[in-house]
Amino acid sequence: MADDSLRPPFQNALLRGGLAAQRVRRAWWMAAPMLLVLAAVGAWPLLRTIWFSLTDSELSNLGDYAFIGLENYVGEYGLLASAEWWQAVGNTLLFTGLSVTLETLLGLAVALLLNQASRLRTLLRAALLVPWAIPTVVSAKMWSWMLHDQFGIVNHHLLALGLIAAPLAWTADPQLSLFSIVLVDVWKATPYMALLILAALQMVPEDCYEAARVDGVPRWQVFRRITLPLILPGLLVAMVFRTLDALRVFDLIYVMTSNSRDTQSMSVFVREQLIDFGLVGYGSAAATCLFFMIALLSIIAMGLMRRTFERAAA
Amino acid sequence: MKAGAGSRAFAPGAAPGQPRFPWGRIGYWAASLLFIFVSVFPLLYALSSSLKQGSGLFSPALWPEAPTFANYSGVFADQPFAQNLLNSLLVAGSVVSLSLGLSLMAAWAFGRVEFRGRGLLLILILSASMLPQVAVLSGMFELVRAFGMYDTLGALIIADLLLTLPFTVWVLVTFMRQLPKELEEAAAMDGVGVLTLVFRVFMPLLWPAMVATGLLAFIAAWNEFLFALTFTLSTEARTVPVAIALISTPSGFELPWGKIMAASVIVTLPLVALVVVFQRRIVSGLSAGAVKG
Numbered sequence: 345m346a347d348d349s350l351r352p353p354f355q356n357a358l359l360r361g362g363l364a365a366q367r368v369r370r371a372w373w374m375a376a377p378m379l380l381v382l383a384a385v386g387a388w389p390l391l392r393t394i395w396f397s398l399t400d401s402e403l404s405n406l407g408d409y410a411f412i413g414l415e416n417y418v419g420e421y422g423l424l425a426s427a428e429w430w431q432a433v434g435n436t437l438l439f440t441g442l443s444v445t446l447e448t449l450l451g452l453a454v455a456l457l458l459n460q461a462s463r464l465r466t467l468l469r470a471a472l473l474v475p476w477a478i479p480t481v482v483s484a485k486m487w488s489w490m491l492h493d494q495f496g497i498v499n500h501h502l503l504a505l506g507l508i509a510a511p512l513a514w515t516a517d518p519q520l521s522l523f524s525i526v527l528v529d530v531w532k533a534t535p536y537m538a539l540l541i542l543a544a545l546q547m548v549p550e551d552c553y554e555a556a557r558v559d560g561v562p563r564w565q566v567f568r569r570i571t572l573p574l575i576l577p578g579l580l581v582a583m584v585f586r587t588l589d590a591l592r593v594f595d596l597i598y599v600m601t602s603n604s605r606d607t608q609s610m611s612v613f614v615r616e617q618l619i620d621f622g623l624v625g626y627g628s629a630a631a632t633c634l635f636f637m638i639a640l641l642s643i644i645a646m647g648l649m650r651r652t653f654e655r656a657a658a
Numbered sequence: 659m660k661a662g663a664g665s666r667a668f669a670p671g672a673a674p675g676q677p678r679f680p681w682g683r684i685g686y687w688a689a690s691l692l693f694i695f696v697s698v699f700p701l702l703y704a705l706s707s708s709l710k711q712g713s714g715l716f717s718p719a720l721w722p723e724a725p726t727f728a729n730y731s732g733v734f735a736d737q738p739f740a741q742n743l744l745n746s747l748l749v750a751g752s753v754v755s756l757s758l759g760l761s762l763m764a765a766w767a768f769g770r771v772e773f774r775g776r777g778l779l780l781i782l783i784l785s786a787s788m789l790p791q792v793a794v795l796s797g798m799f800e801l802v803r804a805f806g807m808y809d810t811l812g813a814l815i816i817a818d819l820l821l822t823l824p825f826t827v828w829v830l831v832t833f834m835r836q837l838p839k840e841l842e843e844a845a846a847m848d849g850v851g852v853l854t855l856v857f858r859v860f861m862p863l864l865w866p867a868m869v870a871t872g873l874l875a876f877i878a879a880w881n882e883f884l885f886a887l888t889f890t891l892s893t894e895a896r897t898v899p900v901a902i903a904l905i906s907t908p909s910g911f912e913l914p915w916g917k918i919m920a921a922s923v924i925v926t927l928p929l930v931a932l933v934v935v936f937q938r939r940i941v942s943g944l945s946a947g948a949v950k951g
Contacts, residue, residue, distance in 0.1 A: 371771035371773050374852065377760050377763060378761055388801070389795075389800075389801060391797065393793055401796075406799075406800055466937075467694060468690050468694055471693070473941075474697050474701060474930055474933070478929065479880065479898075479899050482899070482922040482925060486919070497703060500718040595899075598883075615792060619795075619888055631792045
C-alpha cells in the first residue's frame with residue numbers, strides 16, 4: 345500500500361498483524377459451513393459406525409443396545425470366525441487386483457493413443473467418456489443383458505464363431521461371475537484411468553522427445569527410458585485412486601449378482617448384514633474393518649508416493 | 659496443442675532409413691476404432707433392445723425389425739418413473755448448488771489465506787473422499803431417522819454431499835490459487851466484503867472451473883446408488899438408479915429387459931449429451947482434481 349511508508353514502523357507492523365488476524369478469522373468463517381457439513385456427513389457417522397461395532401445394536405431398535413466390546417470381531421460368532429466374511433474379503437481383493445491391473449494397462453494404451461495429434465482424437469475422447477458417464481447401475485444392467493445366458497448377444501456371437509460349444513452363464517456360474525464383473529468394471533473405469541494418465545503424459549516436456557529424436561533413439565526405448573519414468577508419479581496416483589475405489593465396490597456387484605456369496609464384496613457384505621439382516625452391530629464391525637483397511641492403504645500409498653515424487657523431483 | 663512422441667515419428671523423414679511408418683498409422687487407427695467401438699457398442703445395443711418387443715428381443719440384430727416405443731411408454735405406465743426422474747433431478751440439482759456454494763466459500767479460505775492447520779485440514783478433506791460409503795452407513799442411517807428424513811429426498815441430498823464436497827473443494831482451491839492477487843487488493847480498497855468478493859468478483863472468473871466441477875458433482879449425485887437404495891423405501895421416493903435396479907415383472911421370473919433398456923437409455927442420453935458437449939471441461943476438471951492436487 346502506498347502510504348505504508350509514512351507510518352512509524354511499529355504501527356505498521358501492528359496494523360499488518362491486526363489485518364492478518366482478521367483475515368484468518370474470516371477464513372475460518374468462510375470455511376466453517378463446509379467443514380461443519382463434512383463433519384456431520386463424514387466424521388460423525390463414521391465415529392458412530394465404529395461405536396456401533398462395539399455394541400449388539402439392531403436396525404429395528406437402534407437406540408436400545410448394549411456394549412459388548414470386541415465380541416463382533418473376535419467373539420465365537422464374530423467377523424474373524426466367519427467364512428462368509430473372509431470370502432467377501434477374498435472376492436474384493438481378487439476383484440481389485442484384476443481390475444486395477446487391466447485398467448492400468450489398457451488405460452496406458454488409450455492414453456498413448458489420445459496423446460497423438462489426429463483427426464480421430466476428439467471422437468476417441470468423446471467415445472471414452474461414454475462408459476465413464478453412464479450410471480454404474482445402468483452399465484451393470486446393459487452388460488447383464490448382453491451377457492444373458494440364453495438371449496445375450498455375447499453368447500450368440502461366441503457360439504456363432506465356434507469359440508464356445510454351449511452358452512455360458514456369465515453372471516450365474518460361480519467360476520465366471522466375478523470375471524464378468526471385472527470385465528464390466530474394466531469397460532467402465534478404463535476411460536477414467538486413461539484421462540488421468542493422459543494428463544501426466546501431457547506434462548512431459550517436448551524437448552525430451554526432441555532430443556531423443558535427434559539421437560535416433562528407437563520408439564520403444566523412448567517410451568521405456570523417457571516417457572515411463574516421467575509419468576510414473578502420475579500413473580501411481582491414478583492406480584492408488586482406482587485401488588481405493590475398487591476396494592469399496594458395491595453398485596456393480598449388487599446389481600449384477602445381488603448378494604450371491606461367490607461375488608459378494610466387502611461393501612455388499614456390510615449392507616446385507618446392516619440392512620437386510622438388521623444386524624447393525626455386526627455390520628458396523630465389518631464396515632469398520634473395511635474402513636481401517638482403506639485408511640491403512642491410503643497412508644502407505646501417501647508415504648510411497650511422497651518418496652516417488654521426491655525421487656522424480658531430484 | 660502438444661503432439662506426442664509417436665506423431666513425430668510418423669512424420670515423413672522422421673525415422674532414418676526405411677519408411678516403415680504406415681504400420682504405426684494403421685495400428686493407431688485400428689486400435690482407436692476398436693476402443694471407440696467397444697466404448698459405444700453397449701449403449702447402442704441397449705438402444706436397439708429398447709426398441710424391440712416380444713420375441714424380437716431375443717434376436718441379436720442391431721437394427722430392430724419392427725421398431726416400437728412400447729417399452730418407453732411401459733416404463734412410465736408400470737411405475738412412477740416420471741416422479742423418479744424428477745427426484746433424481748432435484749437431488750442432483752440441490753447437491754450441485756450446495757456443493758458449489760459451500761466449496762467456493764471454503765476455497766477462498768484455503769486458497770488465498772495462510773492460516774495454521776490449513777494443510778492438515780486439506781488432507782482430511784481429501785481423505786473424506788476415500789471413505790467407503792458403507793463405513794458411514796449405520797451412522798448416517800441413525801442421523802437420517804433422528805431428523806425424520808427417512809424415505810425423503812432430503813436424506814439423499816445431505817448424504818450425497820459427502821461424495822461431492824471433497825473434490826469440489828479441492829478443484830476450486832486449485833483454481834482459486836491461480837487468480838491474481840491484485841484483484842483482491844483492488845476489491846479490499848473499495849471496501850468490499852469477503853462474501854461479495856467471492857461471489858461477485860471471483861465466481862464469474864472461475865466459471866469454467868465451476869462448470870467442470872458442477873458437472874462432475876451432478877454426475878456423481880445422479881448416479882449415486884447405495885444411499886438412495888438404503889434411505890428410501892417407497893417407489894415414489896426412489897431416484898432413477900434405484901428404480902432401474904429394482905424393475906421386475908409381477909411374476910418375478912424373467913426380467914422385462916426391453917423396459918429396463920428403455921429406462922437405461924432415458925437416464926443415459928442426457929448424460930452422454932452433456933459429456934460430449936462439455937468434454938474438454940470435464941477432462942480438465944478430472945485431471946485438475948487428481949494431478950495438480
